[in-house]
Amino acid sequence: MSKRTKYVPKHRSVPEPTLRSAPTKALRTGLVMTSVAAAVTGISVAGGLLGTPAQMTTTAQDLGSDITGGLAGTSSDERAAAAALADREVVSRAADRRREADPDKVSALSVDSGPARTASVDVTDGDPRDIARALLPQFGFSGDQFGCLDSLWTRESNWNPAAHNPSSGAHGIPQSLPGSKMASAGPDWASNPVTQITWGLGYIQDRYGSPCGAWGHSQSHGWY
Known part of the structure; x- marks a missing residue:
């Protein structure tokens, strides 16, 4: 007598690993945010080499594009969030740097110019x-x-x-x-x-x- 194949009800089929994708997605998002934070930190450290805040923002956008583009597996929402984080961090740091007083300017402006001087011209010897x-x-x-x-x-x-x-x-x-x-x-x-x-x-x-x-x-x- 041939061996019968064990019947498995359809409603008891093995579930798809949906729960396993959530940790993977969270890990991928964390990698994106960590990469962006590292890039922003690098921009801030090298801020003295950049001419203006506008240049810093452009650089941050380029680096953010490289990071999000390299992680092609991430969703569009994740990439947009990473780019927004890069812009926000760089603009914030640039604003803080603008508020810092230039020590040379402060020193020059604090020097007492002294009292005003007036001069008179003697015209008695003129024509x-x-x-x-x-x-x-x-x-x-x-x-x-x-x-x-x-x-x-x-x-x-x-x-x-x-x-x-x-x-x-x-x-x-x-x-x-x-x-x-x-x-x-x-x-x-x-x-x-x-x-x-x-x-x-x-x-x-x-x-x-x-x-x-x-x-x-x-x-x-x-x-x-």
């Missing part, structure tokens, strides 16, 4: 004509008034601070009469061209309104 040009705006006169002033004081004293008229007592560049009137502009009125010109321009402003007004009067009367 009296240049002094007059510089003083015109202080009395509201424009530069085109200098021609009239030059003609007026060339006739009066030839711009000589020591010019003195012995018969009338007029003195200085503007031929102030008497010369002591110029003391209102400064005690050195007898010899300082700045003091004399300052007084003379004030006199012209009060009496004639402008150098051209004074020159017009001088031409018609012979004096101002």
